[in-house]
Amino acid sequence: MRMFSFCLAIVLLILAHLALFAEDKPAVSYTALSDAARKSGQLDIYKNAKLKSGQMNIGNYKLAFSIPETARAYDVIPINYTLAQPAGARWAAVEAAAFEDPEKAGDKAIYDLAIPGNMGIKIEYLGNVSADYERDNYIPLTPDAKSPISPFPPYKRDAMVCSSDIRKAGIVWFKFRITNTGDTILDPEGFGASFASPVLKALDKDGKELWSAHTVNFFERQINYIYPGESVEQWVNFFVPDFGSYNRGLIEGSYRIDFQMLYRYHHTYEWGTNIWGGREFALLKVPIKVTKTGSSAPVDSTFTMTDTSEKMPGYLDTFEEFMTSFNVYKGASESTHQEKTLYLQVAPWTKNVAVKLILTDPREIAVAKIPIKITDETLRVKYNPKNVMVLNKNGREEPVIIAQAMPAMRSGFQLGPFPEKHMADELKEMKGLGVNVISNTSGGWWLRELTGRKSIDLHSACYKYWYDELMRRFQMKVLGWSVYPPSSTNWYNNVEPLLGRKINYSTTSKGYSHTERISVDLGNPLVPEVIAAWAVYNHKRWGDYWFTAKDGRVPVEIEDTWGWLRDDTNLRYLLGPLALNKFRDWVKTKYSSIEGVNKAWGSNYTSFDEIDPQEDQGVEGDNLSHEPVYNKPDHVFHDWNAAIADWDMFRTELRVAIYKKAAALIRKEIPNADIALRTEGANLAVAGDPKSNDMHWRHVYYAQRQNALEHDVLKSTGVVKYHSDYTTLPYTEAEWREAMREMVSDGIIPIYLPQFDHMRDILLNPYYGREYERNYNLDKPRKGMMIHCLLAAYPWWKATYEEGGAPGIIWSDYLCDGFATETQKHELRLLRDNFDKMELNQHK
Numbered sequence: 001m002r003m004f005s006f007c008l009a010i011v012l013l014i015l016a017h018l019a020l021f022a023e024d025k026p027a028v029s030y031t032a033l034s035d036a037a038r039k040s041g042q043l044d045i046y047k048n049a050k051l052k053s054g055q056m057n058i059g060n061y062k063l064a065f066s067i068p069e070t071a072r073a074y075d076v077i078p079i080n081y082t083l084a085q086p087a088g089a090r091w092a093a094v095e096a097a098a099f100e101d102p103e104k105a106g107d108k109a110i111y112d113l114a115i116p117g118n119m120g121i122k123i124e125y126l127g128n129v130s131a132d133y134e135r136d137n138y139i140p141l142t143p144d145a146k147s148p149i150s151p152f153p154p155y156k157r158d159a160m161v162c163s164s165d166i167r168k169a170g171i172v173w174f175k176f177r178i179t180n181t182g183d184t185i186l187d188p189e190g191f192g193a194s195f196a197s198p199v200l201k202a203l204d205k206d207g208k209e210l211w212s213a214h215t216v217n218f219f220e221r222q223i224n225y226i227y228p229g230e231s232v233e234q235w236v237n238f239f240v241p242d243f244g245s246y247n248r249g250l251i252e253g254s255y256r257i258d259f260q261m262l263y264r265y266h267h268t269y270e271w272g273t274n275i276w277g278g279r280e281f282a283l284l285k286v287p288i289k290v291t292k293t294g295s296s297a298p299v300d301s302t303f304t305m306t307d308t309s310e311k312m313p314g315y316l317d318t319f320e321e322f323m324t325s326f327n328v329y330k331g332a333s334e335s336t337h338q339e340k341t342l343y344l345q346v347a348p349w350t351k352n353v354a355v356k357l358i359l360t361d362p363r364e365i366a367v368a369k370i371p372i373k374i375t376d377e378t379l380r381v382k383y384n385p386k387n388v389m390v391l392n393k394n395g396r397e398e399p400v401i402i403a404q405a406m407p408a409m410r411s412g413f414q415l416g417p418f419p420e421k422h423m424a425d426e427l428k429e430m431k432g433l434g435v436n437v438i439s440n441t442s443g444g445w446w447l448r449e450l451t452g453r454k455s456i457d458l459h460s461a462c463y464k465y466w467y468d469e470l471m472r473r474f475q476m477k478v479l480g481w482s483v484y485p486p487s488s489t490n491w492y493n494n495v496e497p498l499l500g501r502k503i504n505y506s507t508t509s510k511g512y513s514h515t516e517r518i519s520v521d522l523g524n525p526l527v528p529e530v531i532a533a534w535a536v537y538n539h540k541r542w543g544d545y546w547f548t549a550k551d552g553r554v555p556v557e558i559e560d561t562w563g564w565l566r567d568d569t570n571l572r573y574l575l576g577p578l579a580l581n582k583f584r585d586w587v588k589t590k591y592s593s594i595e596g597v598n599k600a601w602g603s604n605y606t607s608f609d610e611i612d613p614q615e616d617q618g619v620e621g622d623n624l625s626h627e628p629v630y631n632k633p634d635h636v637f638h639d640w641n642a643a644i645a646d647w648d649m650f651r652t653e654l655r656v657a658i659y660k661k662a663a664a665l666i667r668k669e670i671p672n673a674d675i676a677l678r679t680e681g682a683n684l685a686v687a688g689d690p691k692s693n694d695m696h697w698r699h700v701y702y703a704q705r706q707n708a709l710e711h712d713v714l715k716s717t718g719v720v721k722y723h724s725d726y727t728t729l730p731y732t733e734a735e736w737r738e739a740m741r742e743m744v745s746d747g748i749i750p751i752y753l754p755q756f757d758h759m760r761d762i763l764l765n766p767y768y769g770r771e772y773e774r775n776y777n778l779d780k781p782r783k784g785m786m787i788h789c790l791l792a793a794y795p796w797w798k799a800t801y802e803e804g805g806a807p808g809i810i811w812s813d814y815l816c817d818g819f820a821t822e823t824q825k826h827e828l829r830l831l832r833d834n835f836d837k838m839e840l841n842q843h844k
Helices: 004-015 032-040 042-046 271-275 419-433 458-473 489-493 526-545 577-591 594-601 642-666 695-706 711-717 733-745 794-803 822-837
Strands: 028-030 051-058 061-068 070-072 076-085 092-097 121-133 155-157 165-167 171-180 194-203 209-215 231-239 253-263 279-291 302-305 316-321 324-329 336-345 352-359 364-371 373-375 390-393 396-399 402-404 437-439 507-509 518-520 554-559 563-565 570-572 673-679 720-725 759-765 783-789 808-810
Touching (some): 051 352, 076 092, 076 352, 121 253, 121 302, 171 194, 171 253, 316 336, 570 695, 577 594, 695 733
Parallel strands (some): 028 316, 070 373, 165 279, 209 231, 402 808, 673 720
Antiparallel strands (some): 121 155, 171 231, 316 324, 563 570, 759 783
């Protein structure tokens, strides 16, 4: 999945981005849910619904409202209200929430992170565990795929101690406790969220900072809602590259741990803060000393609430996401009487709708908790006998539910010193919730073991334990896998034992992830052979539990992204000299003569050798250094002209040719193997619409262009049989169903892994964000701002299965905001329950 270096570079660039806010700019509205409900006719159901009414006041602020007595699960319901707001500087908000747990919230008037109140918190340092590697017992992988399984974990742990004097060790974990002492529910998902970002700082003899280091995940997430009075505990391990490439420990010296708690800040518009980082609101500083033996020494920590400022959203006047919506009213010189409707999407488990009146300066809140009955007819799943993404369970079809696990990259040793337990617990939980097929990250952390590496890399160790031991223990299926990404030189530098010969390959600069200095030239004829060699090796070691579809086909995943169209990442990755020569031949075949090329492109080349789409291209601005970006209007190749259309078409044909050859080679070992392509961003394998007024369909079209996923090529060649993506764009339920139906009709089975907890919509508006005229090929300048929102998973999953695909989710990409929270876990239980209730006639 996303490489750490790539994500870290993006995060650091964005956090460095200057704040963009002007007090005279008005607020904007994000109303995607009610817009879709109105368009589909769903809101009409509630025109004559029976209502419950209520009212509340804070001083002269008076709120009266009504809500439906009954609602269907996942419907968007209208909450009509009137608000009397006296003149004055105080801001007011009307919020509705459908997620509160009545047993935890009780009758208390509490805030949540959509509009935070007093975010009191307590952070405690609990101690550390040091461990040393046991290298003599570690068994690396070898070219023989059936080499023995290595003991796990490959280290010996000390007992936990609470001391400021830490023993020098190869691996060190620190434990903290977070307690919610305020009046605001802390949650991990959507528009308002909180999370930790621990930092390790090395100190000189005078206590001055020398350098800092972060955890591998950079952001440490709390997966469940933390209600006032509740606590969670968290382990932290720091990655200190100054001490070595695979270093997870500490050498002797003085340090300080700054355990920061962050929240999504929306009081003013700040691009990087709003999108990726967050603003610190609490900080625990823990000075430590690392010595040869360690000792018992008191811990002298310092805790500070660092941000107690007003946090009411200031650049959005209306906002909607799954289970939360609000309207914000700024202070006014005259009293006002508002008559409005707030639209709220309810969950199947919603017991009460919490209607809130919130004021600033000083903060005050009044809450009415109105019981509501939720019906379940919208949860019923229609059996699709043609859906091949099923397992045979005691003679019955069990629809596939896919989760991407990340035991190497994110959720192994990174989460604590006992990965053999918490990784097993993670897989056990997945299975208990209904997940029955795992999607592999397929990174190559272990590759160099085949060519002699003896050192222990904990990424590799956790990866192997998960797939050697745990998957078999829990009798889980996995989608077959090959490589990620095929442009990484590591696959080529270590493939000699599998091919039985030395290979030479050409390279290019600035390859995949943009942080790699060298990448394989994807025009090299060796690329399909290397992809196939690793797929075959993987199958020989782990193929006993690879998933086979009902029609006998075996999906083999390849994660391969060739470009991005996203607010914080916008580029086409470089191809090398061999690929460029192939393009020149492609152009010569299409146009016959250089005169034909010049006529089609408006260029003035004198020979085909002069053609180079990647030369002298631009760099993404706004403190982002991505390139090449095709943003120079005087360049022969610029978005979205005829020349770049040919370039994108060629790039797609090149990648499809690679997959076709790789599939043919893989089938010599796995006769029914088919390529399952996985990409990153918000891509769909459908046509999209370059002129649509619906920006989601426009995004689909232009994103696939940049990512070399031209729909016509995918459809006509039929090489890519499955498509997956870490979907981040919150397509409406109707859009999603339409896309799933189109894909299956085109012969491509959807197996998507969305990050429902933090979707990222693009709201076009006049005031905030980055310029989107070029991104979406608009007829005039428009800004696009990224909006975080929680999206309901169940409607997508239901549509995916019914139209012929496999429901999925990314489970644990803690760095990149894609992980399963308590909300999606609740939805998975519902999905499995309703799959079990589904009428299955196996004999038709």
